[in-house]
Structure formats: structure tokens, C-alpha cells
Amino acid sequence: MGQEKYTVVEGGSIITPKGFSAGGLHCGLKKTERHDLGAIVCDVPAAAAAVYTTNVFQAAPLKVTRESLQDGRLQAVVVNSGNANACTGKQGEEDAYRMRAEAAQHLGVAEQAVAVASTGVIGELLKMDCVTAGIAGLPQRLKHEASGAEDFAQAILTTDLVKKEACVSVTVNGKKVTIAGAAKGSGMIHPNMATMLAFVTTDAVIEAEVLQRLLRQATDVTFNMITVDGDTSTNDMLIAMASGLSGHETLNPSHPDWQAFASGFTYVCQVLAKAIARDGEGATKLVEVNVNGAVNDMSARAIAKTVIGSSLVKSAMFGADANWGRIIAAVGRAGEPVNPETVDIRLGDILVLEGSRPIAFDEDEALEYLKGDLVRIVVDLHHGEGRATAWGCDLTYEYVRINAAYRT
Incomplete structure (x- = not known):
């Protein structure tokens, strides 16, 4: 990853790439008043890719998100913390689908274009009255400014002590392309994903299949190379969305600027992965x-x-x-x-x-x-x-x- 190929954007966040807004709020899933529900929304349907936990017991939101991603497009991600909605049976699945439907309705996007993610305690049903009321309030909290990204970053945390963000820019066909990420993770962290949720946004023009291959390659040398305690969660998910609003020629491995883009993308993943390891529960170093x-x-x-x-x-x-x-x-x-x-x-x-x-x-x-x-x-x-x-x-x-x- 030659750093000369990309430029770190100080103060950048998941809403820095063109076309993205984000927000978060407290809906009542956490015992404290900290944010526990958030969303990332793209102005247009985005090319999307994801990787998931290798744990056999996979939480209900993963099933819903896999289904949404079948066509390689997403326009929104809704995330809750404080409850993993894992090992919750048929009711848990119905709640995850309801989260997707409610988010689609209130955000004004197609239901199939919404991904769902959850993190927190395993084996407890979601307080859906809190969740649905919170989702109804999300559109008013969505912003294209840094405060929206800040609210989202806070909404996905559990035992984390700090938010985890990264942002870089690269040049593709002479045009500026931005890649950014946000993540949570602190405990139950082990290679082959972790107890982590991570989200990468970019305004690059790239097909979903190419983005999926890049995401897997980057994950192998970043998120899959961290551990805190040897435990692999039921809820791990890494989602990448590309709005395509930079307007350059479509990126693929034969594009002359591909290596710059891939290096910047991998760097963002590495920064997030290292931040998760550094913020391991109780860690001092x-x-x-x-x-x-x-x-x-x-x-x-x-x-x-x-x-x-x-x-x-x-x-x-x-x-x-x-x-x-x-x-x-x-x-x-x-x-x-x-x-x-x-x-x-x-x-x-x-x-x-x-x-x-x-x-x-x-x-x-x-x-x-x-x-x-x-x-x-x-x-x-x-x-x-x-x-x-x-x-x-x-x-x-x-x-x-x-x-x-x-x-x-």
C-alpha cells in the first residue's frame, strides 16, 4: 500500500464521499442515553458488497442483508446497537424484516435497497416499539455534514471507548474520488471478522462484482488479521457502498488508476481494523x-x-x-x-x-x-x-x- 497513491483526508467521515448522508439517535435500546440507532443513506442506488461472520449461528439481520444484496445494490443501511437480534428465532427474523420495511418507508427508498445490522447482547428480542419509533425519527437526523457522521458513529458503539473512522482521497481519470469508513468493535474479536460492524462509502464508479472482490481482498489482510480474545461473533458484517457520483470511467483491475483506488480502499480498512484492535476491551496497548x-x-x-x-x-x-x-x-x-x-x-x-x-x-x-x-x-x-x-x-x-x- 504505497501511501503516495492516496491522500489521508483529515476530519473526513462516511459522509465525505459524494451522495451520502448519515445520522443517529437514542431510541431506548441502551440503558443509558447514548445513541443506539443510526443510518447511512445514499442519494442514489449504490453498487454494494458485503462480507459476513464465519460463525455458524448468524444473526437475523445478516439473513435480511444478504437478501437485500442479491442484486448488488443498496441505498440505505439501518443499524442498532444494544441488542444483537441473534439466536432469537422466527420472531427475530420478523423483527429484522420489519426494521428493513420501516426504514424503507421512512427513508423513501425501495425495501430491497435497505441493509440491516445489529450489535449488542445475544438472545434477547428487540424492543420493536422503541426501534420503530426511532426509525420514524431518523429522516430528520440525517445530514450531509460531519455532525451526521458523528451521530452515526456513536449509534453503533457498544463497549467501544472511541469511535473509529478513516477517510482518504485518490485521483481517478483526473477526478477526485473519496473513500471513507466507520466501524465498531472492541470485544469478541477474532480473525474471520470479529464482533464488528464496519461500513465503507465511496463515490467511485465501480461494478458490484468488482467491489465485492476488492472487499474480500482488503478484508483478508486487514479485518481478518485482528484479534482481541479469540471469539468470533454472530453479527459481524462489513458493507461497502459506491455511489458512482465522481463520474469517472468505471474502475476495474485493468484501469490505470486501479492500484491507487485499491490501495486507498485497503488503507481505510486497515485503519479501522487497527483501531478495533487498539480499542480491545480493557486494552492498554x-x-x-x-x-x-x-x-x-x-x-x-x-x-x-x-x-x-x-x-x-x-x-x-x-x-x-x-x-x-x-x-x-x-x-x-x-x-x-x-x-x-x-x-x-x-x-x-x-x-x-x-x-x-x-x-x-x-x-x-x-x-x-x-x-x-x-x-x-x-x-x-x-x-x-x-x-x-x-x-x-x-x-x-x-x-x-x-x-x-x-x-x-
């Missing part, structure tokens, strides 16, 4: 694992995800303990080809293992490094050309406290 020299990229990804997902490694990071033994143990159990005689490990720039043998290092220097907000673990396998990066966080007392009382 972002942990990045770089694996180099694997037999191929797929193998490197598996090893990086095993290291970043290790509870022992995560605990050591919380305690600022330079315990490289936990790292190499995770590498060795990843089920991938590794030469046990050629592994190097660094904590930042501090070499702690060379050729699979311990070497002397300054423990005080390592302690100071591991106390930082970002810890980078570098594993060089010297076994091939494969490389990958994964992101996660430390495992803290606070994580246990939050999840021990999630429903209460």
Missing part, C-alpha cells in the same frame, strides 16, 4: 506481529494470527514481560512449516532470539519498550518469502471485569 520469511503469505498469516491470539503472549505484553519463550511457543504450534533452527525474534528493534537461540539483551530497555502504547513483535523465520502482519492487544484485568458483567 496495540500489539502488532510481523512475520517474515514464511513459506508463503498464507502460512505467515496463520503464524501471525496464532502469536497475536495467544493469551500467554497477550498477558506478557500487559505485564511488559520480554518473555520471548511464549512467542516462539506460539509460532511452533501454529501448524505451519517452520525450521526450528532459524527463527529470529525482535521486540521492536531489540533482538531477543537469533537462530532460535537466546542472546543477551538489555532487560531494562525491553521493559521500557513494552510499556509503550504500541508494541511490535517481529518474527523472522528464514524459511521462504511469505510475510504477513496481524494486530491485537494485551489481555488485562479490565477485560475480565467487562465481560464478567456484560449483561448487567
Whole structure:
């Protein structure tokens, strides 16, 4: 992802691309007065794509959204937090379809053009009187200005401490194209999506099939490379919408500006993914694992995800303990080809293992490094050309406290 191909838009949001508005409000699903219902709306039917959780138990909104996306077009997304509408049976499905119908009616778009997403507690029926009243109030809250994006970003949060946004611009056929995203996610986060909802908007001209392929490729190296706790949710969803209002020639991999667009798109996904990892429940730091020299990229990804997902490694990071033994143990159990005689490990720039043998290092220097907000673990396998990066966080007392009382 060469950054020279795109420009970061400071203060940009999901409504920065042409044609999008957003908003949010409190409808009563959350016990506090925080926003819990939001929407993104496009002025025109947009080319759309999505990826979903790999969990066998998939929440009712995913079924509805898959159905809406059959023709590769969307014009609106309605999202609630505070209730996942998962494992809620036939009633849950009926409620998700009702959310779609009510949103279509009040937003003035076709029912098939509405996606539905939910996040929160599993196994509880939605308070549909609150939801329907909230949806009726959404049109008045939709804005093309930053405040609308702010309200939406707040409406999708659960245990998140901060909103997660990103925005870049690229040049296509001499015209400015903007790509933006918003996401939520903090706990029940694991590769192959997470407890996360993410939304990407762009004003690029692109066919739905091409957008779908790009979305999957970007997800593989971003959202599928994060973990907080090894749990995969029932509700994960990532939706991309392209309004086409930039008016350039249709983008595809043979377009001369395709690489710039794909790099910017992937960068937005990466920023959101890293923000989710950094905001892991109770986390005090972002942990990045770089694996180099694997037999191929797929193998490197598996090893990086095993290291970043290790509870022992995560605990050591919380305690600022330079315990490289936990790292190499995770590498060795990843089920991938590794030469046990050629592994190097660094904590930042501090070499702690060379050729699979311990070497002397300054423990005080390592302690100071591991106390930082970002810890980078570098594993060089010297076994091939494969490389990958994964992101996660430390495992803290606070994580246990939050999840021990999630429903209460």
C-alpha cells in the first residue's frame, strides 16, 4: 500500500464521499442515553458488497442483508446497537424484516435497497416499539455534514471507548474520488471478522462484482488479521457502498488508476481494523506481529494470527514481560512449516532470539519498550518469502471485569 497513491483526508467521515448522508439517535435500546440507532443513506442506488461472520449461528439481520444484496445494490443501511437480534428465532427474523420495511418507508427508498445490522447482547428480542419509533425519527437526523457522521458513529458503539473512522482521497481519470469508513468493535474479536460492524462509502464508479472482490481482498489482510480474545461473533458484517457520483470511467483491475483506488480502499480498512484492535476491551496497548520469511503469505498469516491470539503472549505484553519463550511457543504450534533452527525474534528493534537461540539483551530497555502504547513483535523465520502482519492487544484485568458483567 504505497501511501503516495492516496491522500489521508483529515476530519473526513462516511459522509465525505459524494451522495451520502448519515445520522443517529437514542431510541431506548441502551440503558443509558447514548445513541443506539443510526443510518447511512445514499442519494442514489449504490453498487454494494458485503462480507459476513464465519460463525455458524448468524444473526437475523445478516439473513435480511444478504437478501437485500442479491442484486448488488443498496441505498440505505439501518443499524442498532444494544441488542444483537441473534439466536432469537422466527420472531427475530420478523423483527429484522420489519426494521428493513420501516426504514424503507421512512427513508423513501425501495425495501430491497435497505441493509440491516445489529450489535449488542445475544438472545434477547428487540424492543420493536422503541426501534420503530426511532426509525420514524431518523429522516430528520440525517445530514450531509460531519455532525451526521458523528451521530452515526456513536449509534453503533457498544463497549467501544472511541469511535473509529478513516477517510482518504485518490485521483481517478483526473477526478477526485473519496473513500471513507466507520466501524465498531472492541470485544469478541477474532480473525474471520470479529464482533464488528464496519461500513465503507465511496463515490467511485465501480461494478458490484468488482467491489465485492476488492472487499474480500482488503478484508483478508486487514479485518481478518485482528484479534482481541479469540471469539468470533454472530453479527459481524462489513458493507461497502459506491455511489458512482465522481463520474469517472468505471474502475476495474485493468484501469490505470486501479492500484491507487485499491490501495486507498485497503488503507481505510486497515485503519479501522487497527483501531478495533487498539480499542480491545480493557486494552492498554496495540500489539502488532510481523512475520517474515514464511513459506508463503498464507502460512505467515496463520503464524501471525496464532502469536497475536495467544493469551500467554497477550498477558506478557500487559505485564511488559520480554518473555520471548511464549512467542516462539506460539509460532511452533501454529501448524505451519517452520525450521526450528532459524527463527529470529525482535521486540521492536531489540533482538531477543537469533537462530532460535537466546542472546543477551538489555532487560531494562525491553521493559521500557513494552510499556509503550504500541508494541511490535517481529518474527523472522528464514524459511521462504511469505510475510504477513496481524494486530491485537494485551489481555488485562479490565477485560475480565467487562465481560464478567456484560449483561448487567
